[in-house]
Amino acid sequence: MLARFMSSNLITDRRTLLARLSLVLGAAWAGGATAFAQAPGEPAVGGSDPLPLEPVAPGIFVYRAPYELVTQANQGAIANMTLIVGSEAAAVIDTGNSALAGARMLAAARATTDRPLRYVINTHMHPDHTLGNAAFVAPGVQFVAHHKMPRALSVRSETYLGQAQRLLGPLADGTRIVLPELLVEDRLTLDLGGRALELRAHPTAHTDNDLTVRDTATGTWVMGDLLFIGHIPTLDGSLNGWLSLLDRLGGESSPRVIPGHGPASAPWPAGDDDERRYLGRLRADVQALIDSGGAMSAAPERAAQSERGSWALFDEFNARNAIAAFHELEWQ
Numbered sequence: 001m002l003a004r005f006m007s008s009n010l011i012t013d014r015r016t017l018l019a020r021l022s023l024v025l026g027a028a029w030a031g032g033a034t035a036f037a038q039a040p041g042e043p044a045v046g047g048s049d050p051l052p053l054e055p056v057a058p059g060i061f062v063y064r065a066p067y068e069l070v071t072q073a074n075q076g077a078i079a080n081m082t083l084i085v086g087s088e089a090a091a092v093i094d095t096g097n098s099a100l101a102g103a104r105m106l107a108a109a110r111a112t113t114d115r116p117l118r119y120v121i122n123t124h125m126h127p128d129h130t131l132g133n134a135a136f137v138a139p140g141v142q143f144v145a146h147h148k149m150p151r152a153l154s155v156r157s158e159t160y161l162g163q164a165q166r167l168l169g170p171l172a173d174g175t176r177i178v179l180p181e182l183l184v185e186d187r188l189t190l191d192l193g194g195r196a197l198e199l200r201a202h203p204t205a206h207t208d209n210d211l212t213v214r215d216t217a218t219g220t221w222v223m224g225d226l227l228f229i230g231h232i233p234t235l236d237g238s239l240n241g242w243l244s245l246l247d248r249l250g251g252e253s254s255p256r257v258i259p260g261h262g263p264a265s266a267p268w269p270a271g272d273d274d275e276r277r278y279l280g281r282l283r284a285d286v287q288a289l290i291d292s293g294g295a296m297s298a299a300p301e302r303a304a305q306s307e308r309g310s311w312a313l314f315d316e317f318n319a320r321n322a323i324a325a326f327h328e329l330e331w332q
Contacts, residue, residue, distance in 0.1 A: 048100060050108035051077060054264040056256060057218040059085045059195065061112055062264040063105060067231045067312035070097050070128070070167045077101040079128040082222050082258055083109050084215055086192025089118035093213055093222050094260070095132030098164055099174035102132020117141050119190055121199065122180065123224025123260065124207045125153040126236070127160040133178035144190070145180035146201045146209035153177060184211060202226070205242035206235070214254070221254040221268065228275050229262025232311035235282075235321045239328055243279055246272060278307050286325040299326045 053061035063081040070076050076097030083105075084091045090113055095102040109117060120136045122129055122145040130153060133143060153160075157177045164172040182188065188199040198214045206225045213222040225234070226245065235242070250269040257268040285303040294302070300319035303326075308314050 048104045048107055050111050051081070051101075051104045053083060053108050053112060056258065056265040057215070057220045060215060060218060060220050060258075061085075061108075062258055063108065064264045065261065067261065069313070069316065070164070072168055072171055075100045075104070075171055076128070076131065076164065076168060077104060078261075079126075079225075080258060080260055080262070080264070081105050081132075082213075083112060084192065084195070084197065085113045085115055086195035088115065088191075088193025090115045091119040091121060091190065091192060091197060092117065092136065093121045094123055094129040094224070095120060095136065097128040097131050098168055098172050099132060099134040099176070100168075100171050102135030105132060106135050115192075118192065119144055119182075119197075121145065121197075121211070121213055122149060123211050123213070123222065123226075124209050125149050125156070126207070126225065127164065129224065129260070130178075131160060131164055131175050134174055134176045137178055142182055143178060143180040144182040144184065144188070144199065146211045147183040147185045148201075148209040149211075150179045150183070152207065152209050153179065202245055203241060204237045205245040206233070207237045210237070210245075212249075219253075219255045220265070221257045223257050223259055225260035227257060227259040227262070227266075227272060229259045229266055229271060230312055231261035232307075232314050232317050233275055233278060233321070234317050235279075235324045239279060239283055239325045240332075243276070243283065246276055246279075274310065278304060278311065281307055282321060282325055283329070286322060286329050290326065290330050296323060296326045296330070299323055 051063040053063055056062050061083040065078050065080050066074060068074050068078050070078055078097060079094055081095060082093040090109060092105060092109060095105060120133060120141060120143050161175065164175050184199050184201045186201055190197045196216045198216060200212050202210045210224060210226050212224060212226065250272065254268040256265040257271055258265050282304040286299055289299060289302050299322035303322035304318055
């Protein structure tokens with residue numbers, strides 16, 4: 001059984017979706033011969049070293065990414081990726097910033113289980129979570145994401161691919177955009193055989209296409225970039241929306257969560273304490289600047305500076321978070 005769809009799902013037909021989006025992205029490449037096999041035309045990355053996976057619960061394995069920007073040394077594997085194995089099939093959640101990073105996750109999955117890969121799930125459109133999709137294209141593999149993700153990824157496709165090529169050089173060969181076929185409007189349940197995954201599409205927060213995945217067998221909740229631990233949060237949606245969503249999600253119990261960036265797993269809701277503090281500080285400081293008549297240009301030096309010592313990559317992302325927050329809050 002490929003999937004059990006709840007009554008509130010809106011699932012777009014694969015052929016219709018690809019036909020519509022081909023005007024944006026061009027013709028799709030052909031897939032490979034079998035699940036867990038390298039696709040024809042892809043770079044020779046099938047023999048790549050598997051990413052190291054950490055078991056966090058029965059049947060759940062996580063690649064814990066470093067707190068780094070994309071470099072040739074890390075090959076674009078800079079976001080956490082998750083493998084979930086059922087009795088009949090497996091699913092991978094997020095795929096890295098290059099086809100090579102995806103191939104290394106594919107190799108890790110192959111080394112961990114002989115179950116066929118049935119689903120590749122993207123928690124949102126950012127390149128460190130989606131550009132590895134190319135390594136997983138094969139008959140029987142379905143790509144799944146929030147219903148707003150195809151448009152969000154399509155409009156940034158040239159930027160994302162150009163950035164990967166610039167930062168990785170030849171290591172980016174074979175990296176391309178692979179869009180989802182199953183789209184989640186509200187909720188969707190996927191069956192891996194004795195293991196149901198509950199997918200939920202969320203309103204605008206980190207981005208406008210955030211998706212979470214809860215494993216019903218263990219209660220483990222894959223949060224994507226709704227949760228950052230150690231790595232400074234990055235704002236590409238709505239600051240107010242993100243804080244409001246965290247308020248709601250914090251009222252739901254889970255024995256463990258898997259962040260988009262951070263340790264392989266963390267407690268919930270305590271694992272969100274630092275992120276909520278940072279986002280709250282960012283909002284308070286930017287609002288104070290606006291209330292005092294300050295200019296947007298002052299936001300990077302005024303916003304959340306008390307948080308500098310608490311986060312990796314603070315200087316790389318805090319300034320843009322401050323500008324994004326100013327844009328949002330000045331129109332309240």
